Amino acid sequence: MISRIFYVLFIITPLLSFSQQKDSVLMKRLFNEALTHGESYTNLEYLSNKIGGRLAGSPQAAKAVEYCSKLLKTLNPDTVYLQECMVPHWVRGEKERAKIIGSKSAVEVKICALGGSVATPPSGIKAEVVEVKNFNELNALGKAGIEGKIVFFNRAFDPTAISTFEAYGKCVDQRWAGPSMAARLGAVATVCRSMTPDITDYPHTGSMGYNDSFPKIPCCAISTKDAELLSHQLKSDPKLKFWYRQTCKLLPEEKSFNVIAEIRGSVAPNEIITFGGHLDSWETGDGASDDGTGVVQSIEVIRLFRACGIKPKRTIRAVLFMNEENGTRGGKKYATEANEKHETHILALESDRGGFSPRGFSTDMPENKKQKVLSWKSLFLPYGIYDFTETGGGSDIEPLRKLMNVPLMELIPDCQRYFDVHHTPQDTFSRVSKRELELGGAAMASMIYLVSEYGL
């Protein structure tokens, strides 16, 4: 059977070198295995539907650690272990409520607390609203314009950006830094437009960070539909008030874990390839796409290596990171320990952009290493993976680059649907395509195989 596949690939890939023809055959086996006996979809169903949303510190996050650890052991890698880390434990509390209170009538709108926000007073917070598009507008208004008010950050996600991640990067500052920027000028709370290109009626949560120099004021996200409504009403009724109530709070830190599994390299076991996704997720949905898919794809890589009988020359290590969403404590702990142990990491590869059809890999590494990756491009083309132009890695592996200058990559799936579901109740298992998920896992396994075989 293998020889027949080999023959076929030999015929259709005359431009590949002999070693690339061998690699081409092996990659075909990985993809075939993923598409015929793949377990990632079933595992994702469990993680999403049986465990559900799993914010760091929650019972669900603890269950996810236990489930994935057990699952990895069944795959019989050389070792499976937990790496302890302390994580913030923020809870959303009661369902948030909000109203636009105009001079004539009031209308309920859809909001949710931003992750990390403090609560409003028990009866909620009510104030006039100042709409701004960016920090320049905010600062121009100064204390005189902001004090005592709710700042409404309403810079839209650019729908014309073909890369939705590029558009996300251009508006997420409002969510992350907006509350303290507004508090600095005396604002009493903030409301932030949801980060999505579309006009929909559900809010998108996400993390924010307080600057300790300024008061901690409540902050929430509002659905894009209601952001449009609020903006519209402000034009005719600039003195309207916005009221909202949320009971979220930060509890004491909890002990949690990264889940790690590795297959030791047969030739250079001290050269390590780290790959993974993050175990935690927002609890508004079930965290299937962010980042259940990255988790089950990483587990699948281990399974694929075993099922296809691949003994990697270098050590491959799956890391299921804890707390990417609101602290990156798992990623930081992993890098810190790797650095303390003087480990040699030749690559870190993350999957944290959803389980959509794979289209490429980003790179963040010196030019000579990037050229080596690009030399494999033709091997990926038969799988619709063509784009190696993006830069950067993922949040969980970024500490490895910072501390140890580790080369980074990220799996780049098709990005058009990601911000339909990102950080919302729509992030559910039913939105994931089995085949797309499986192709992504096989693409990761292929890249990891090539690096384990040839180094970087």
Place this chain on the structure above:
Amino acid sequence: MISRIFYVLFIITPLLSFSQQKDSVLMKRLFNEALTHGESYTNLEYLSNKIGGRLAGSPQAAKAVEYCSKLLKTLNPDTVYLQECMVPHWVRGEKERAKIIGSKSAVEVKICALGGSVATPPSGIKAEVVEVKNFNELNALGKAGIEGKIVFFNRAFDPTAISTFEAYGKCVDQRWAGPSMAARLGAVATVCRSMTPDITDYPHTGSMGYNDSFPKIPCCAISTKDAELLSHQLKSDPKLKFWYRQTCKLLPEEKSFNVIAEIRGSVAPNEIITFGGHLDSWETGDGASDDGTGVVQSIEVIRLFRACGIKPKRTIRAVLFMNEENGTRGGKKYATEANEKHETHILALESDRGGFSPRGFSTDMPENKKQKVLSWKSLFLPYGIYDFTETGGGSDIEPLRKLMNVPLMELIPDCQRYFDVHHTPQDTFSRVSKRELELGGAAMASMIYLVSEYGL
């Protein structure tokens, strides 16, 4: 604004010639317009949810003709008209039922009649089952093995083919030609495994064709899950019987229409570019992906040309074809009339693979024309459209090639999810992504613009 876009693209696309830089700016306008003011998604919602499944000859198909014709008129092209064609009028009748009747117990399974099939007797048809994977196996069994039996065609859709359309092409013969091949050997009915890579519990309908030399026997599709069950039970109980009942029938032919809209070329109005999708659909779902998306994308092309103020040098003509699913009468009529009128068609482009993220265009044309298309490839790359390797056009435009040797293209979207929904109750509006749909429409408009500007 335009000059700013121009400036930006000039900076980022130093490898494009001056005319390509102009084209790049224009394409960016088309994509921006589609992504910010696109109407295709709203139009698809109407077609899917307000009209629904629209098999040729049905009241829904007539409504779709009326709706799309009115819609096109609001866009103010130079002309909108209907092109009459007679279509078959097949109706499914009552909900189909089927059972596997073993020696110990009976179990209900999910089937649906294949489009064009005759009914079973009113009380259903019951017989022993012979499972085959292909016509060779069928023929080897001969009359002795087949007579009086139900033939179960159970060759699986290959999940390892990265192109799902390639896999579809390799198993659809069972559905189309199986019934007559089996009837030739005395079979009383056929059951065909659904055409999908996954194991699911709903059947996929689709057209079949009788050979008039043999008896017309009933034929149905069975869900892949139940196909697996039937195959499994046959191994232990080869004498089990299969029973099914369907009341479908062919009514007298109906008058129907292609809907056509064109913007006349300003320089070479007699050189025509045809593009379209098909109005009819199976009625088991609402026909959103097959081919509501092709229909609304084609309408959107007309809107985009108008909204962006593009006056095409050559004539561009949107054709919403009737009866692709079970007769291709619209496509045949269109080609026949074009031929009779000695029209010059420089290109026909179809969208009939769903409204998923566009990844490329197929071509079916002489090498010199193909090279011209390939010279535009770099213009499409910023939109994730990179694949120009596939060959072929679509069913509706194939008659243009046959009769008049017209060069063909097809929009190639990501193909991984198409056969989850194809010809099933799952083919619904909710499965379509707004952005993916809009990107596909803008990609079509861009290709049509380039051909209208430069010819082929």
